[in-house]
Amino acid sequence: MQINGDRLWASLMELARIGATEKGGVKRLALTDLDKQGRDLVVGWGKEAGMSITIDQIGNVFMRRDGTNNALPPVMTGSHIDTQPTGGKFDGNYGVLAGLEVVRTLNDLKIKTEAPIEVAFWTNEEGSRFVPVMMGSGVFCGAFSLETAYAAKDVDGKTVGEELERIGYKGPQVPGDHPIGAYFETHIEQGPVLEDADKVIGVVPAVMGLSWYDCVVTGMEAHAGPTPMGLRKDALQVSTRIMQEVVAIANRYPPYGRGTVGMVQVFPNSRNVIPGEVKFSIDLRNVNDELLNTMHEEMLAFIDKTRSESGLKISIERVSYYPPCPFHPECVDAVRSATAKLGYSTMDVVSGAGHDAIYAARLAPAGMIFVPCKDGISHNEIEDAKAEHLEAGCNVLLHAMLERARLV
């Protein structure tokens, strides 16, 4: 039993025309007119495939194919169709259209399942226009309230509540008032591991946890010439010690330790002035919560040591924390055995990026399927994936879902 890879590809390309950019990417920000057009197209396809549509109050859309026993909670798949401002054709969109292709295939083959099958797309996964990210699935699982989400504003001051209403996707269902039997999400890897190892399917055992910090080092601005080296309070030099340590900490906890300083602001940022203040971000990740916590402790200890050695003021604040999310063994196994049955090359790949599946996993057994993307690049207009890999991932999705939904 196989899905139709050409039809999947054609649908991906058709959806990618809405908000297409000159460089071959897609700009379809959450709750814009273009998002509405994308939503309408996908919902139209769902209806054509005989599915019924439910929309909840945060604009999550559930497209349902009945089973023979509709008292059973649905086996769900899904992802998102909003994109980054310079996004690609596949991030999120693939997960939604792979689900649609599974249903189209079941229709073609006149296959019935015992449990219903649902294809979801979640509102504002990207978090580009409105913060927080993974908004629709987050409200759905109760990570934060509907009111918090409605109040989120874009740079023009427009709110999620107003924009949902305006595009006609503020539905009646209370978020979360919608059972899920099991949840699968197919996604491009967004990293280089599968391509590097020349494997087609990534079985995803878990998503990394992350800890985000804002760090501020305060020294004293002074003239770069007259101030001798021993009499300086150089905030940047002290900051670079911490920045080096962030990477060193990650390297001490392989293979999944990650440490990144991605944002730096130097004041006054002048060639001949000793920097008086430096603000920078720290991003620590690991797939194991104990190790992530050890990394956190080591960083705080290093900052204490640096503070006393340098005599400079150093403040550190944790601004975000997501624990690692292990996926459900039964769903991971369903993906693994579907991959083996279909004979695709495979390896385990831990996800370093966040996905709606993390929130779905709080409510139901969940699992993910990764396929390679070119050079591991996403959140970029050059994001690319091979049709044969997308087809393979969709076939794995089909068989994993059927194992959970049971054929009749």
Ligand SMILES: [Zn+2]
């Ligand atoms: Zn995504």
